[in-house]
Every structure is written in structure tokens, then in C-alpha cells.
Amino acid sequence: xxxxxxxxxxxxxxxxxxxxxxxxxxxxxxxxxxxxxxxxxxxxxxxxxxxxxxxxxxxxxxxxxxxxxxxxxxxxxxxxxxxxxxxxxxxxxxxxxxxxxxxxxxxxxxxxxxxxxxxxxxxxxxxxxxxxxxxxxxxxxxxxxxxxxxxxxxxxxxxxxxxxxxxxxxxxxxxxxxxxxx
Ligand code: 5GP
Numbered sequence: 706x707x708x709x710x711x712x713x714x715x716x717x718x719x720x721x722x723x724x725x726x727x728x729x730x731x732x733x734x735x736x737x738x739x740x741x742x743x744x745x746x747x748x749x750x751x752x753x754x755x756x757x758x759x760x761x762x763x764x765x766x767x768x769x770x771x772x773x774x775x776x777x778x779x780x781x782x783x784x785x786x787x788x789x790x791x792x793x794x795x796x797x798x799x800x801x802x803x804x805x806x807x808x809x810x811x812x813x814x815x816x817x818x819x820x821x822x823x824x825x826x827x828x829x830x831x832x833x834x835x836x837x838x839x840x841x842x843x844x845x846x847x848x849x850x851x852x853x854x855x856x857x858x859x860x861x862x863x864x865x866x867x868x869x870x871x872x873x874x875x876x877x878x879x880x881x882x883x884x885x886x887x
Pocket of ligand 1: 753778807808809810811812813814815816859860861862866867868
């Protein structure tokens with residue numbers, strides 16, 4: 706598959722759409738087994754996880770509650786190490802078991818923040834399914850409950866994930882290779 710360029714950076718294919726779909730089906734089947742008795746409230750972490758959540762939850766029963774929240778910490782290729790909350794549906798979370806749907810867990814700062822924030826506002830239990838996980842960057846003891854792919858310390862785009870808000874519509878997942886030489 707060919708390389709692409711976004712805002713002067715080169716990206717090569719890391720995970721194909723076919724591999725992603727297989728993994729998403731595996732994750733869905735695992736969740737189906739584990740949440741057989743009752744599904745938690747599903748909270749999609751926007752914007753990055755929208756595409757993953759759409760594919761993951763497309764066959765889910767109509768009784769399952771799905772909502773979203775929006776936080777951000779990345780600017781360009783790097784984390785600002787500061788979480789900015791845009792929107793969290795605090796009115797929905799009291800006494801609820803919650804499944805956070807994440808595109809990617811990197812240092813774990815966002816996930817740690819969200820777990821504390823939701824528990825402090827009355828959630829009962831908070832679990833997380835993430836499509837991608839960077840073990841070498843992760844700074845916490847407890848890992849996400851459900852992980853699609855472990856990846857290296859690389860910046861990725863596609864399948865909902867952006868670089869400067871671009872690249873979200875790409876079907877495959879791409880990793881940053883070299884900086885463009887002009
Ligand atoms: P963390 O708080 O775990 O360090 O980072 C989580 C958030 O940072 C993700 O939800 C995502 O928005 C962003 N992020 C981390 N790594 C990457 C990456 O490689 N590519 C993109 N596009 N976003 C990333």
C-alpha cells in the first residue's frame with residue numbers, strides 16, 4: 706500500500722482495513738460474552754474513537770445506551786500533558802457501570818483522568834476498550850481492559866485518528882515514517 710502525506714509528514718501503512726475489521730469483530734465478540742447479563746453505558750471518547758465505535762457497536766442491541774464525551778490533550782504530534790474537557794455527560798453516569806471506547810491509549814493520562822472524573826461523579830465502575838495501545842509509553846499499572854493492537858512508540862493517523870484534524874477518513878491506520886524533505 707502506498708505512502709501518504711499530511712501537512713508535510715509522510716505516513717506508511719501500519720494496519721490494513723481488513724486487519725482492523727477482524728480485530729473489531731474479535732473485540733465485539735469478547736464484549737458480548739463479558740456483558741451477556743447487562744451492557745454498561747458506552748461512552749465514546751470523541752473525536753478519535755467515533756469511527757471505531759461505529760464499527761464496534763453496529764450490531765449491538767437497541768437497549769444498550771450509547772453516549773459520548775470529548776476531551777483532548779494532543780497538539781500536532783505531541784501530548785500537551787494537560788487534559789481539556791469539552792464535554793462529559795455528567796447527568797448520565799451516577800451509579801452506572803461505564804465502558805469507555807477509546808481509539809488509542811498512549812501515556813494513559815486521558816484514561817486515568819476520565820476514570821477518576823467519572824468515579825468522582827458517581828459512576829460505579831469504569832472499564833475501557835481501546836483499539837490501539839502503546840505499551841512503551843504507558844505510565845500506569847492498570848492497563849485498559851480490552852486492547853485491539855499493541856503498537857510501538859509511533860504517531861498514527863487514519864480510521865478516525867487525526868494529524869492536525871486531517872486523516873480521520875482514511876480507511877487504514879498509518880504511522881509517521883519520515884518528515885518530508887522539500
Ligand atoms: P494519552 O492521554 O493516553 O497520552 O493520549 C490519549 C489521546 O492522545 C488519544 O485519545 C488521542 O487523542 C491522542 N493520541 C495519542 N497517541 C496518538 C497517535 O499516535 N495518533 C493520534 N492521532 N492521536 C494520538
